[in-house]
Amino acid sequence: MKAKIIVPFLFLILAPLLVEAQCAMCRAVLESGEGQDIAEGVNSGIKYLMLFPYLVIGGLLFFIYRKYRHSS
Template identity: 45%
Template sequence: MKKKLKFLFVLFVFGLMITATVPVKAQCAMCTATVETNSENGGAQAKGLNKGIMYLLAAPYLAIGVLGFIWYKKYRRKNVDLTNMPNQKLNLN
């Protein structure tokens, strides 16, 4: 039951993070000038450029998240009874 509640909470927080985004406009001066000129003439280059920037920004965070998840799954401790432990090395994997 606790695992389901924890999963639903994480899913809820993730959903809030996805839906509550603020448009970001982070560009160099040359890109800004080119995009402004293009959008004034009726082009749609600005939206594509902003989406590309956000994609490049999200990629490292996604990679670190995947590596963290793999590390957690591989090295987390299993349920071990510490009261009746023998004097030998344990293999927890």
């Protein structure tokens, strides 16, 4: 019973450490003078990943607007 509680708790505590390490690695690659193609690829990937939350929120707002417009 305790293992069912402890294992997820440890995962939640240790997971941010792994994410932070990845960010430092990306920062090191981008700050180095070499590999401008890599830096452009990382920046394009960030833009690509940020596009979808805005599309989802925009789509939801559009459908909500359309629903209330037809109701009135």
